[in-house]
Amino acid sequence: MFLDIFSEMQRAQRWTSASEAIVIRNALEQAKIADDLGYNCWWSVEHHGAGEFSLSSTPEMFNVALAMSTNRLRIGHSGVLTPFQINHPIRVAERAAFVDVLSDGRLEMGLARSSVCEWDTFGVPKEDTQPQFDELTRMLPKMWSDESFSWESNVISVPSVSIVPKPVQKFPRIWCMGMSEEGARTAGRLGVGFIGTTVMEPVAKTLKLMKVFAEGGQRREEEVAAPNDGFGLFTFVHCAASRQAAIDSRAAEAAMWYVNAAPGVLKFPRDRLLAAIRSEAIPGGQSWRQASVEGEADPACDPNDPHPVIRQLNRQYLGMAIDPEEAYEAITHVDSVIIGDAEACYDKILKFKEAGVERLLCLQQFGQLSHEQVCSSIRRVGEEILPYITTAEASPQRYPNRGL
Incomplete structure (x- = not known):
């Protein structure tokens, strides 16, 4: 299994233009550390109008800086927003190929339908x-390889044009960034990889996406130029020096800030996300993020909800004080959220590897965590966990440094 890093570039407090610059520069420093430690790939999201939730509005620009500042770290775009009114297919192909050239063939090409806010x-x-998402996955390999490209369909018409530059890789791997079973099934059918999200949902629930992805692959379209069978998941990761240090870091609350902030920024109903955390079915099989907030009010926000994680989420949402240890204890029972000391983090990461996840995208910079805390976590995972997890052989069932 590969350990990647997923980056939102966020800041959990009001920011100024000066603090924006700090967040962006810190992200580049974090990526350099990841490069030195042997992480596989750095993934930058694309969001627009997201405020403090994500400064990553032009990831292709950051990816250029990343290409010029690192040596081996692969460079993931997670993902290019595929509606043609946001990103025209020709521009997508050109910018991606340019990054692949500057990085000497290290690009990973994620695509996303985007969400209601965009x-x-x-x-x-x-x-x-x-x-438009489906069409772009079919167009990209030809735009990257044909000397003269043209396209005619009921979705888009492109007259004959020479698209340059061409990427160093013959075909950079294409990934679908998604959350729903339908998204996973579509990725399999189109012959592209799939990267899903947990956001405090149980591992067992998210791994259903793997099964659906495989089912979609059995009905793969003919003439897929560059098939990608890879499967990955994104989740929160913070590795501290000890259990007490993990509590004191307030990383559990930082993850809860992310969950509470997302509905307002991305414009989807908060109750849909809470239902997913409870492992309840969402009507129509939608992803919680693709539902429209219009006409749907949040239910009563119960600070004494019987579900321990939702109880803490609701208290934070209402502006109530949260006990750091209580928040940490609630999170420890969510097997998909990886917060704790190296032993606790290893045990949870191992569960993903044993389930067959090829890539684990570790969101390590989230909420109010400081740059120093983030760098410390990146180093600790890279030095104390990554060597035992990324090996092709079976990883030890018990954390190798247990008790040290």
Whole structure:
């Protein structure tokens, strides 16, 4: 299994232009540390109008800086927003190839339909998003390889044009960034890899995506130029020096800040996300993120909810004080959230590897965690966990440094 890093570039407090610059520069420093320690890939999201939730509005620019500042770390775009009103296919192919050239063939190409907030911002009809996503996955390999490219379909028409530069890799791997079973099934059908998310959902639930992805692959379209069978998941990771240090870091609350902030920024109903955390089915099989917030009010926010994680989430959402140890204890029972000392983190990461996850995208910079805390976690995972997890052989069932 590969350990990657997933980056939102966020800051859990009001920021100024000066603090924006600090967050961006810190991210580059964190990536350099990851490069030195042997992490596999750095993934940068694309969000627009997300405020403190994500400064990563032009990841292709950051990826250029990353290409010029690192030596072996692969460079993931997670992902390019595929509606043509946001990113035209030709521009997508050109920018991606340019990054691949500057990085000497290290690009990983993630694609995303985006969500309600971006659809509203750019005036994208929801019904156009899936056909345009599908079409772009078919177009990219030809745009990267054909000397003269043209395309004619009921989705888009492109007259004959020379698209340059061409990537160093013949075909950079294409990934679908998604959350729903339908997204995983579509990725399998289109012959691209799939990277899903946990966001405090149980591992068993998220691993259903793996099964659905494989089912989609059995109905793969013909003539897929560059098939990718890879499967990965994104989750929160913070590795501290000890259990007490993990509590004191307030990383559990930082993860809860992310969960509480996401609905307002990305414009989806908070109750859908809470239902996913409870492992309840969402009507229509939608991803909680693709539901529209319009006409749906959040339910009563119960600070005494019987579910321990949702109880803490609701208290934070209401502005109530949270006990750091209580928040940490609630999170420890969520097997997909990796917060603790190296032993606790190893045990949870091992569960993903044993389930067959190829890539674990570790979100380590989230909420109010300081740059120093983030760098410390990146180093600790890289030095104390990564060597035992990324080996092709079976990893030890018990943390090798247990008791040291």
